[in-house]
Amino acid sequence: MRRVVSLYLPNWPVDRLLRGLGETAPPPDLPLILAGRFGRRRTVLAANRAAMAKGARVGMAATQAQALIPGLDVREADPKGDEAALGRLAVWAMRRYAPVCQPDPPDGLAIEATGAAHLKGGEAAMLADMIARLEAEGVAADAAIGPTYGSAHAVVRFRRAHRIITPNAIDAAIGGLPLAGLRLPSELIAHLNRMGLDRIADVAHRPRAPLALRFGHELGRRIDQAYGRIGEPLIPVEAPEIPTVSRVFGEPIGAPESLARHVTSLTSELCTALETSGLGARRLDWLCFRVDNRIEAQRVGLARPSRDALRLARLLSDRIEKIDPGFGIERMTLSAVQAEPLHWKPGESALGQAGTPDLSDLVDVLSNRIGAQRLYRLVPIESDVPERSVGKAPPLSAAPVLDWTPEWPRPARLLKRPEPVETMALLPDNPPTHFTWRGVRRRVIRADGPERIFGEWRRRDAEVWAVRDYFQVEDEAGRRFWLFRAGNGEDQRTGSHAWFIHGLFG
Structure with missing residues (x-):
């Protein structure tokens, strides 16, 4: 299922100008326009x-805006610079x-997000x-995602909600939007408006032949692109500084064995280029260009820089199993979109002792199969509150300085x-005699506590008086649980005195 993002930058030229000016930028409450030549008019x-x-409005004469707004700051527009920055x-x-x-000039980006959203x-x-x-960064933005770029483009510019469009809800999402959402020329929109056709639904469900005869094929093409009846391939941006290798095939390929053979060869070429630059790849993009102008893309991340071709x-x-070759792939590229300096480290120390095991290969395999966000290590955080004392860190991050108290x-x-x-317990310091959790009643035969933990008053006023009394308890089956009472057992300001289970031992 294809998913495409339309990233909309409603005030891109002004935002780019203000970012470039930095501390010398005018205050936000000062009226500012960017003026340029449109035909003979400024x-x-x-x-x-x-x-x-x-x-002030886009398309208004600059002199009219100056007469309308006293103290207006007028600056020269730079459309070419805006497009280059895009x-x-x-x-x-x-x-x-x-x-x-x-890039989708003058104010947006088109992003093929198929299979990539889960990474975020x-x-x-x-x-x-x-x-x-x-x-x-000071750039106003909005975004929508849908099965076609046309639908996402229309929704993000003309709707204030429903930014995620499901495949079977395209018509419901864009049917009521104005015709400008179809990216039609302004002259064509004016002709359609004069006929009483104002919304996308007014033209999307009409017979196609009369519309094409009167308005040409552009209207039908944009409708079909928005509804996914015809493809709208994206042309990926290319950065000269990114190490890239490519291969063009005389005949389209599609067999998994052929894909594996050619991507292995491309990987070897890319690693040679990385070695020349002293770099290692941290992220690889593999693009397969099909004969029907569709691009099948796969991204691979690595925990550490590498240029091991076999790995x-x-x-x-x-x-490979995630690539749909369609009627065949005619071109293939492999890019190291993220590369870092790679310093060689020997596998053993000078005394012949085994070095630290390298787990990066295992981490790479697991993270690319199940998702990098699902692979992490737990590290201690300086906090007395139990749920705040544990955090997630990348699996190969440096060992933390802190440690949990024994x-x-x-x-x-x-x-x-x-x-x-x-549960039931004698206040203020006795452990519970029994407790019922998830419908099961358990009798406590051993207990240790209380361990008193105070709220972190620096976070918010509600925690100034907050107290928890924790107990380690064991039931008749030998299972041990971590319970706490909210409050000190005497003062209602410290908590509700209700009991909770927070963890299990073993």
Whole structure:
């Protein structure tokens, strides 16, 4: 199932200008426009929010905007610079999100996200990450994902909700949107509006022949692209600094054995190029260009830089089953979109003692099969609250400086959230005599505690008085549990005095 992201930058020229000016940029409340030549007229090509709030509009004459807004800051637009910067942004998106990214001037990117969203925690998390990272850099952004670029492009520009379009909901998502969502020329939109056709649904379900006879084939092509009836291939951006090797085939290939043979050969060529530059690959993009103009893309990540051709070829060969060759693949490229300096380290010490085992090969295989976000190690965090004292780190990260205190042992399994239990205990310091958890009543025969843990008052006012009293308890079957009472057993300000289970030993 194809998934394509439309990343929309509604004020890209102004945002790019302000980022370039840095500390010398004018304040946000100062009206600012970018003016340029449109035919013989000097018109407004972009405006910030302050200028638009006072009446400035794109396409308005620059002199009219100056007369309308006192103190207007007028600067020269740079459309070529904006387009070049959009290409660099596409390279950034390619390295971070998906192998196939295409600039969509003047204000967007098209990103082929098929099979890539899970690497960022899902489609919603990936869109949120894109928007947050750009806005942190001062660039306003919005994004939508759908089965076609046409549908995502229309939704992100003309709807305020439903940014994730399912394959069977294209018509419901875009049918009520204006015709401008189909990326039609303004003259064609004006002709259709004069006929009373204002929405996409007004033309999408009409007989095609009369529309084509009167308005040409462009209208039908855009409708079919938006609804997925015809393909709309993306042309991936290319960065000269990225080590890349490619191969063109005289006859299209499609057999898994042929794919494995050629990707192994390409991997060897790429490793030779990396060795010349003293680099190792951290992320590889394998693109297969089909004869029907569709691109099958696979991305492989590595825990550490590597240029071991056999190892990289094995990781790529594991992805062959995910490639649909269609009617055949006519071109293949392999790129090291993320490469780092690689320093050789011997496998043994000078005294002949075995060095530290290298687990990076195992980590690479597992992370590319089950997802890198599912592979991690637990590290201690400086906090007394149990659920805050554990964090996730990359599997091959350096050993943490902190360590858990051995004075009070912690359970081997800590529940994601404490779960309430029904119990009875004498206040304030006695352990429970029994408890019921998940419908099972257990009698306590041994207990140790309480261990008192206070709230972290520096986080929020509600934790100034918060207290938990933890007990290690054992039932008649020998199973041990970690229970706590919210509160000190005397003062209601410290907690509700309800009981919870937080973990299991063994």
